[in-house]
Structures are given as C-alpha cells and as structure tokens.
C-alpha cells in the first residue's frame with residue numbers, strides 16, 4: 001500500500017514556525033510581489049501567496065504592471081526592482097514573451113531575494129554544502145522527504161527537469177544530503193530515462209507534461225528489457241516519487257507529470273497533485289522571508 005504524502009500538513013507546520021517567529025520577536029515582516037502583465041496562472045499563485053502571508057502575519061504588497069510600454073520595461077520596472085522595499089521581494093514569473101527573465105530577476109537585491117533566484121543568492125546556494133537559504137520548491141521537496149523520515153543518504157535519486165527554479169536546485173540539495181543524483185532533461189534518451197526511473201530510490205519529476213511516464217511505458221520497458229533483472233520496473237518497490245509538475249489535463253483538471261494511479265502503483269511514498277509540493281513552495285517563500293529578516297537583525301532576534 002503506497003502512502004500519499006500530505007504537502008498541506010507539512011506546509012502548515014512551516015507556516016506555524018513562521019508565525020511563532022513573528023510573534024516571539026514582535027517583528028514586522030513584509031513581502032513585495034512584482035507582477036508584470038496579467039497571466040491568469042500567475043494571478044492564482046499571487047492570490048495564494050497573499051493569503052498565506054495574511055495567515056502568518058506577514059504584510060504583503062503586490063505591485064502590478066499591466067498595459068506596459070517601453071518606458072515601463074526599460075526604466076520603471078528595473079528601477080522598482082532595484083529599489084524595492086520590504087523584508088523580502090519576488091518577481092512573479094513568467095514575464096511577458098521576449099523579456100529576459102534573468103536580467104529582471106537579478107535586479108532584486110540579494111538581501112531581499114525571497115525566492116533565492118538571483119545569481120548572487122544562487123552563487124551562495126551552490127557553493128555551500130549546507131545552504132542557509134534555498135529556492136522555495138527545492139526546499140519544499142526536502143521538507144516533504146524529511147517529514148516522512150525518508151533516508152536520502154546513499155540513495156539513487158533521479159531528477160527529471162533541469163530548470164533553475166526546480167531541477168537544478170533540488171539536484172544540488174539531494175547531493176548535499178549524500179544521494180547519488182542523476183539529472184535528466186529533454187535530451188536524455190527515453191530508454192535511459194525509463195531505466196533510470198526503474199533503478200532509482202527517489203524520483204523527482206519537474207517536466208510540465210501530463211502522463212509523462214505511463215503504465216504502458218513501464219509494461220513496454222519490462223517487455224523490452226526482460227533479461228535485465230537489475231533494472232526491472234517493479235511495482236511494489238520502496239521508491240519515492242515526488243511530482244512537481246502542475247498541468248491541466250484534457251478536461252482542464254489540475255494534474256501532475258504522472259497520474260495518481262501510476263504513482264501509487266510504482267512507489268512506497270508519492271506526492272499528489274494538487275496538495276503535494278505546491279503548498280510547500282508557498283510556505284518556503286514565507287520561511288525564506290523570515291530567514292532574510294533574521295539575517296538582517298541577527299543581533300537582536302531569536303534564532304529561526
């Protein structure tokens with residue numbers, strides 16, 4: 001029987017820690033969210049972030065730029081990002097088509113970079129074997145594994161997807177916890193990918209394609225590689241599957257990169273979509289804001 005991991009429960013615990021820190025220190029924390037354009041998925045994510053801030057007592061401000069002209073793109077928005085106020089700040093992605101996201105993200109001062117996505121923050125993150133602050137989704141995955149007491153050390157981990165937001169940072173965090181990590185991507189041969197899936201203890205999917213691996217793939221793989229007992233695609237294995245994907249199926253329903261049935265069949269623990277990694281991304285945005293506040297006021301505040 002496979003265990004469905006409860007991301008909401010773990011997120012609730014993180015939010016309680018944030019709330020406790022604010023109350024204990026009688027601290028004022030604020031988070032500024034900059035949005036450019038009017039992407040409907042972004043509107044939903046921002047709404048969730050604002051609501052989460054309210055729950056824990058962080059003041060949030062949303063700076064929304066709609067109907068943008070050249071002046072906004074070249075002067076106003078860069079200026080806002082460079083001189084942003086607040087304990088923490090973040091730029092909601094994606095930006096409008098053709099905008100250089102890297103350029104705009106990097107304008108946020110690293111002392112306020114609540115997403116931990118600027119080059120300065122990532123430089124510290126990747127050069128540390130015990131990073132103080134981490135990109136929110138990657139940290140959320142580690143929180144989920146820790147909550148369920150899943151051993152990481154010495155495990156074979158497969159991360160599918162190599163984005164700067166999810167794939168790369170989670171590969172780094174798993175490696176710092178002594179897993180043996182393989183990072184797969186769009187150029188990975190399909191047969192290699194299935195074989196790696198079959199032999200991995202921990203699989204993280206961050207692709208953005210529903211039904212990325214199916215029951216049929218597993219069946220076909222076992223048929224093709226039936227003499228290779230080492231890499232048999234086992235159903236009752238002690239594999240952990242963390243599904244980061246947020247997609248819409250053909251009926252418009254929210255789904256991950258893998259179906260819920262598939263995950264339940266090929267794992268001992270798996271994260272659902274929705275209710276898995278998503279709530280932890282938001283909770284870690286709040287937690288990162290606390291860490292930034294703590295760093296700024298180390299001498300007069302309690303520990304985080």
Ligand code: NAD
Nearest residue numbers: 137161162163166185186206207208244245246277278281
């Ligand atoms: P991205 O588009 O930047 O990256 C997708 C990655 O998938 C790429 O690195 C690409 O190499 C890889 N990929 C594509 N096709 C592949 C294939 N056939 N085989 C192997 N790898 C392949 O996306 P992202 O920002 O990393 O997001 C990935 C998914 O995670 C999306 O669905 C996104 O909505 C979701 N997401 C969820 C959260 C959350 O909080 N749950 C946070 C961020 C992103």
